[in-house]
Amino acid sequence: MGLLSDPNRRRALISLLTRLNAPICALCYFAGVCWFMGLAFEPFTLRTYMSENAMGSTMVEERFPSGERALATGKEFAAHKKKVGGMPVDWLVKTMQARGLEVFTQSFSRTLPFPDENKERYMVKGTNVYGILRAPRAPRTEALVLSAPCSPGDNNNQAVGLLLGLAHYFRSQVFWAKDIIFLVNEHDLIGMQAWLESYHHTNTTGMDWSPLQGRGGSIQAALSLELSSDVITSLDIILEGLNGQLPNLDLANLFYAFCQKIGVLCTIQGRLQRNDWDSVSGYSHAVQTMMLMVMKQASGRPWGDHGLFLRYHIEAATIKGINSFRQYKTDVTTVGRLLEGMFRKLNNLLERLHQSYFFYLMPSLSHFVSIGYYMPAFGLLAVILLLRALDLWVQLVSPPAIAADGVGDNAQQSSPGVLSVLTPLVISHLTGAALYILPTRFQEIAVEHFPVSETEAVVLTVIAVYTAGLALPHNTHRLLSGEGTEQGWRVLKLVAVLYLAVLLGCTALINFSLGFILALTLVPVAAFVTPHMPKTLSAVVLVILSPAFTLLFSVFFFQELEEMPVSFQDGWLLYLSVISQGILDHYLYGSLVYPLIALMVYPCWLLFWNILFWK
């Protein structure tokens, strides 16, 4: 506590921090970015290992034999799907019953707030079919889920076939201690949302669904299967769920362990891992894999059907079969064996998966970076905000003299009115609220008066409100309290910087990637904006570092990482569709990214915009 009570040492420290503020801030920013880039360097990461004893030590033998039959079932399913033109409910019920499951159906309907142009749906009606294999060896208090989406077109027929094949095979085995639920969901995430809400008796998004007639125990883990070809070259695991939530790392470890055992190529983010970590290309490969995970996590959307399970405290992942041009192919029997093995290990669980990490990034499937390693990268960025706040505070408290000790303070300067700070704060938040509310409310009016579709109307309103916000607030503070003073902007900046620090801190705790990406662009703005800078140049810099442009850059960057670079024209269209998808994710599944940006981050950025144009 010496530092807090000894005035001499405090004074020395504070004068050091204020004198060297700018260099320290620059250094912190640089160090933060370097730290983050270093995370993908293999010697700095940890090898994954199985933490859960119940899954680690016991050996299981996988004997699933009937891959060919599963494919035949898949073909039959495809034929019925084509005939009905959607989910072949009757056929599925009959087939599942024939395999000895308790079969139930659930119908649901949902009208989207505006049409989804990517998936071409607006008024969605569908049916989920699920069969429960009751556990013969234990009280039926726990359950596992295997799901496969019934997708339009020729997709995923093999997944449903394999699911039915596994159901048939599991039925004949006696060692199941947990109910196993085989779920075929229609309209991918919407169906999944309906089923999960109904299973847990909640309704968070105002969807209509019929209540479930049959239930298993509390769900411990879930796997979602996507398989669109008869043979595959590799299996990909998708972990990122709603709001950037990740399943327990043990689930990924389990997948990796079985892939190794059975000899299937396994990938994460669609990328194989390489062994040449010490070469430049090997390192850049790891960085790209990690960046893909960061971008996907930051988007806050579920990247597979498993994404919604995580909200209910259920560890879940999507396993996706990929068929590329490699020589070495794996057949469905092997995939079946892999799933069988994973389910048997999950069946052995004595409690929920909790031993391993929940906060991690993966530069490859065999290595991970835990929260203790990646948080300093964010911390170094956040520290800049605190240093700036300290600097401003010192300037405010004692314009000419030292501030650490009470002696030597002059009498209170004419403090700026509360109004001059409150007005920009309120107006920015009102603009943010408009950005959140207006797009969906005014789509009908916009469609009537302009030649655009509903989706375009929503996206264009978002962009319009966003741009209008730039013009609006920077003159309004003069309306109420006359001339802004030198002290005034300092107080406003102090408030804004602290607000941003708390906001980014909370965001990074819930969704590290989002917090880090926002910090990367917003922290420089927050650190260096003052009214005494060349206006045009700083305005351009500020706009380029605003949340909307961050999203635009992210879209292009993501396409680069996916190795599907786009032209500017296509990129712009993609950008528009990403905005509409973000809004839809919020209304359909309760993703928090859109409200966070609209109600908090954007107003916070507007405060800095205000400071730049302070008069």
Added chain:
Amino acid sequence: MVAPLSLLLIVAVTIRAALYRSSLAELIAERVEVVSPITAWKRVIEGLALLDLGVSPYSGDVFHETPLIIYLFHFLVDYAEITFMLADVITAVALYMAVKDFNKQVFRKQKFSVEAERYPADCLELIRSPTEMFYIPLKVAMFYLLNPFTILSCVAKSTCGLNNAVLSLFILTTIKGNVLLSAIFLCLATYQSIYPLTLCAPAMLYLMQHQYVPVNPRRAAFWWFLVQYLFMYLGSLFVIVCLSFFLLGSWDFLPSVYGFILSVPDLTPNIGLFWYFFAEMFEHFRLFFLCVFQINVFFYTVPLCIKLKDQPVFLMFMQLAVISIFKSYPTVGDTALYLAFLPVWSHLHRFLRNIFLVSCVLLACSALFPVLWHLWIYAGSANSNFYYAITLLFNVAQILLVSDYFYAFLRREHHLTAGLYLKKKDGSEATLVLK
């Protein structure tokens, strides 16, 4: 000054009424930071239901409020929202009047001292001016009514608001110098939650000064006043406890209310220090640490009384803070009460050392509570350690805040007697260090 105060009251009531109507009210009423097992409205409703069924409300382990509260709401349950808003208004007005009166006395005392030339010459800038003091009562009312903590607590219908009203009435009557009413309100506050017992000391010190009784254990007048006050206090406590007994017809409430407060059986997480510690502890140490933790709340009374016997109102502020930090089931409503007093000590700002750090930490903690709760309970990805870390930080910040004010107060007093610009023996500028 009446116009701004009434405007403030209207604004405060409007905010609360609007929040009662919104969907947020339900969410807030569930927050562990805002309601404790004692003050939760849900539990009061449960107690009322039991009472209506003719069962003792204390059967089962749900209801832990005092009998008077349950009989109060027996009549007022339909007007609960109005009652809680009224309680906040009463608290604010009582604090307003109390601080106004207190400031008058401070100013009068200062005037005498200045006229008697008791202050050193270079202390003129430490002397408080009436213009500066004019808005302090209003600021106090504002700090209480517009504090988000108070608003949350009121919207959650936490009975903490009623306790605060009683406490503020006690402060008002004490500062007005009314011995009987002061004793009665203090007894009501004690009856509600035991801990205000320690406020006995500042109240007696203040009233003695008010009636020119010397604070000197060798004088008979001192002891006579002590006996008088304690008689009134204990007498009304006796009456009120007996009244509760006759209302309920049993002594059930004693273990269920006071036993519950003292032995801390409910370890629901809150912003206090007890829950995590006692959840982690081996059972056979429990009694020992229970005593340590509970004595901790009461213990500070003795040294603080000795140090601050001439400034009982500051002592009262310190005691309120200590209670709200160390009590067994603290909520943000308790914190709000002592935070309302901060404007009274605004003249200490120049001597505060960590106010920036502390306010940043308090701000960050308030935002992090719900975030880490979400990660722990809903997402399942964090655990109780994360939440407790924030609790700990929140309390450390509060302790730093209070000790900073304590230091600043003592330092100002020191400067008022020794002069503002202290010199070392060799003539260089001296600094004061708290060690």
